[in-house]
Amino acid sequence: MKVEVVLTEADIAQEFAEAIEARDLPEKFFFWFPRSATEWAALAGDAELYGGLWETWKEIAASAPLLVKHFAGRVPVISFGAGEGGRDRLLLAALKDAGCECQYFPVDASQAMLEMACAGADDDDIETVGIKADISSPVHLVYAADAAEPPRLFIMSGNTMGSFDPLAEIRYIAQCMKPEDRLIIDGEVFDPEKSMARRDNPSSRKFVSALLASVGIEDEDGDIGFNLKRDDRHAGLHLITRYFRAERDLSATVAGQEIPLERGERIGMNFQYAYTPEAFRWLVSQHGGLRILNEYSSPDARFLTVMCGK
Ligand SMILES: C[S@@+](CC[C@H](N)C(=O)[O-])C[C@H]1O[C@@H](n2cnc3c(N)ncnc32)[C@H](O)[C@@H]1O
Structure with missing residues (x-):
């Protein structure tokens, strides 16, 4: 197994301690601990988490012969925030079956997730090289994109863009693309009733608890809560935020360092965007400057996936 490291474990441990001090945890830490990665891998196969997204990927995989034609029989697949890579492999297998030579570059901040994908x-x-990098950094994104010569197929799936500022992230990704490259990217479609319920449930809470338990915070130490907000920069951008609220004085232990938390204090546990279909199309095309070549709506209407070019 080959993994190139741009983001080291020492960097992540340092950033994690600083993030707990600042009471604000970005998305990458939720997949960092082996316990979190195991919980995620179990959730990733769960129909509840991704619903009809698997069906979308079967539809994309069915169009593999067309992709093979575009890529002239040789395609480097670079997946940003690859996770355990299950849906990427579905497409890679179809590309291989269609006679394409594939190289796979899963990119992730989590060593445990990268090991699973690789x-x-x-x-x-499949010839594979994992890249351990921070996909919220434009410099790391360019480094990962340059793992292969164009034309390349980029992927960002599972509403991964929704855990960053999507207005910044789509532009960073677009900057990495050359005209002959293709990008498959999805967004979760906002539903006033279901979007919150999909997060505020026992399996999602268990995933969040895995991170807290890894730093010594147990379920009885506090509450996990959710809020629904709007991003006023454009109509149709909704975001769901998570937080942990300490019910008593406690301390988190990060890389041997004790960080005290007082009763009533909150730690922000990142956010996830969900979009109206119009807002997602606006984000990718008008804001990101990409051309939408194909659209795939999941059968449960929960995810909108687009294939784009520059
Ligand atoms: C929501 S999961 C999606 C995984 C996969 N693409 C899928 O569709 O199942 C997000 C993935 O992005 C990774 N991730 C989150 N923040 C990251 C960051 N800043 N840099 C690199 N990877 C990150 C996580 O480790 C996780 O594997």
Whole structure:
């Protein structure tokens, strides 16, 4: 298994301690601890978490012969925030079956997730190099994109863009693209009733609790709560925020360092965007400057996935 490291474990441990001090945890830490990665891998296969997104990927995989034509029989697939890579492998297998030579570059901040993505692709006999990098950094994104010569197929799936500022992230990704590259990217479609319920449930709470338990905070130490907000920069941008509220004085232990938390204090546990379909299209095309070549709505209407070019 080959993994190139741009973001080191020492960097992440340092950033994690600083983030707890600042009471604000970005998304990458939720997948960092082995316990979180195991919980996520279990959730990723769960129909509840991604619903009809798997069906969308089967539809995309069915169009593999067209993609093979575009890429002239050789395609480097670079997946930003690859996670355990299950849906990427679905497409890679279809590309291979259609006679394409594939190289796979899963990019993730989590060593544990990268190992899963690389091991899965190795098992499928796909030439794979993992890249441990921070996909919220434009410099790291460019480094990862340059792992192969254009034309490349970029992927950002599972509402991964929704855990960053999507207005900044889509532009960073677009900056990495050359005209002949393709990008498959999705967004979760906002539903006033279901979007919150999909997060505020026992399996999602268990995933968040895995991170807290990894720093010594147990369920009885406090509450996990959710809020729904709007991003006024454009109509149709909704965001769901999470927080932990300490019910008593306690301390988190990060890389041997004790960080005290007082009763009543909150730690922001990142956010996730969900969009109206119009807002998602605006984000990718007008704001990101990309051309939408194809659209795939998941059968449960929960995800909108687009294939784009520059
Ligand atoms: C919501 S999961 C989606 C995984 C996968 N794409 C899927 O569709 O199942 C987000 C992934 O992005 C990774 N991630 C989150 N923040 C990151 C960051 N700043 N840099 C690199 N990877 C990050 C996480 O480790 C996780 O594997």
